[in-house]
Each structure stands twice: as structure tokens, then as C-alpha cells.
């Protein structure tokens with residue numbers, strides 16, 4: 001299974017020269033405390049693909065969704081490298097790249113964060129989502145209730161199994177008044193993971209309810225104005241990929257003036273895949 005964005009992967013002359021400066025025989029090296037990972041500049045890596053079909057960019061766009069239910073199988077280092085190397089190609093305001101990405105796969109560290117995450121989710125249900133959840137429980141037959149209760153069950157699964165998920169990515173951003181500079185990269189990481197058959201789910205509850213505890217556990221400096229933007233879970237899905245059901249584009253889009261019709265109607269996803277639950 002390959003993500004065929006620009007097949008076959010063929011770096012530009014400048015990119016190729018840059019890679020070759022860091023490599024022998026056209027193999028880029030990724031250095032880390034776990035050793036060097038060789039990434040061929042000729043062929044997309046296949047590690048971690050789990051024998052899936054080719055995923056093109058449209059399929060990735062349509063089927064990358066919250067995949068919280070994952071196995072505890074580790075995500076190989078070369079897959080992690082591809083995820084992060086894709087992520088850092090994303091834009092930041094002024095190209096400041098005022099971000100840090102902290103991968104966490106140490107069971108002891110994850111075990112310390114798990115109860116903090118569980119408490120954050122409990123808080124979420126009792127505060128931000130309290131009204132929506134009680135409305136959904138009161139009328140479980142309504143479509144939006146079904147959706148709300150499904151999200152809650154899935155999110156609770158992640159909380160209950162936080163310590164079995166193989167990999168987390170914490171995103172930090174600094175001096176970013178918009179708060180938006182890191183999210184293109186985070187979504188790119190999730191798309192890149194999808195291309196490798198790895199499921200992911202963006203979460204923000206830790207930063208909302210317990211940032212100080214997480215900073216302490218992860219050793220994040222507290223005097224450099226880092227903001228924890230998110231924590232993304234990664235792992236191999238137990239369920240199937242599917243198209244995310246959403247309110248159709250013509251119901252949430254306008255043209256030229258607020259409230260004016262966008263000019264087209266899209267009654268079903270414009271990608272011929274099968275709508276599905278995703279997990």
C-alpha cells in the first residue's frame with residue numbers, strides 16, 4: 001500500500017542534493033537516539049503498511065478520521081519518522097516553525113499520563129459536554145444523539161485504554177497569537193499516518209484541564225512560553241477506515257455574502273468510497 005501523492009517519489013534536484021549530503025548512495029539518514037533509520041530516496045517505504053491497498057490523496061482526505069480504537073502493536077520507527085517528516089512540511093505563520101513535537105512511547109511515561117487523561121475526560125463530560133450529553137440521553141433516537149453518544153463511547157474508550165495505545169504525539173507551540181500554527185502540521189501527521197495504515201486521534205483535553213501536570217511528566221520547560229496544543233494518539237486500527245459523515249458542504253458554506261447559497265449542492269461524498277463508521 002502506497003500513498004501515491006507524486007509517484008514514484010522523486011525529490012527535486014535541490015532536495016536530492018540536500019538528501020545526498022546527509023546520505024550514502026542516495027539513502028537519507030534519520031538520526032536519533034534509537035539509531036539511524038535509512039529512507040530510500042527512490043521508493044516509498046513499505047514498513048507498517050499492513051498489506052493494505054494503495055491510498056491516494058483523496059482517499060486519505062476522505063477517510064482520515066478519529067481512529068481511537070487501536071491495537072497495542074508498536075508503530076515502527078521508520079513509520080514514525082515518515083509521519084513527523086511529513087508533518088514538518090506544513091506551514092506556520094511567517095514560516096516561524098515555532099513548534100516542538102514530542103513523541104511518547106515509553107510505557108512508564110504513558111502510564112503516568114493515563115490517569116491525568118482519564119480525569120480530563122471525566123471533566124469534559126461533566127462540563128463542556130454536560131448539556132449535549134444529557135440532551136442526547138433524553139432523546140437517544142435522534143440522529144444527533146446517536147452521533148454524540150457514539151463520539152462519547154469512542155472517546156471514553158481512548159481514556160479507558162490510554163495506557164495500551166502504542167504512541168502519542170504531543171504538539172507544542174510558542175509565540176503563536178492565532179493558536180493555529182501547529183494544526184496544519186498535526187493534520188499532516190494524521191494524514192501521513194493514514195497513508196501508512198496507522199490510525200490517529202487528535203485530543204486537546206490534557207492541555208485544557210491539566211497542562212501543568214503533563215509539562216511536569218514530560219519535562220517541558222515552563223519558562224519558555226510553550227503551549228501544549230494537542231496530544232495525538234497513534235496505532236493500528238481495530239476497525240475499518242470509512243468516510244466521515246458530515247453535514248453536507250452546501251449547508252455550511254456560502255458565497256460572497258454570509259447566508260448566500262454556495263452555488264452547488266453536494267448530496268453525497270465526492271469520493272466513491274463507502275461511507276463507514278471508521279472505528
Ligand SMILES: Cc1cc2nc3c(=O)[nH]c(=O)nc-3n(C[C@H](O)[C@H](O)[C@H](O)COP(=O)(O)O)c2cc1C
Nearest residue numbers: 064065066151155158201202203204205244245278
Ligand atoms: C480541536 C479538536 C479537539 C479534539 N479533542 C478531542 C479530545 O480531547 N478527545 C477525543 O477523544 N477526541 C477529540 N477530538 C476528536 C473529535 O472528537 C473527532 O475528530 C470528531 O468527533 C469527528 O470524528 P470522526 O472524524 O471520526 O467523525 C478533537 C478534535 C479536534 C479537531
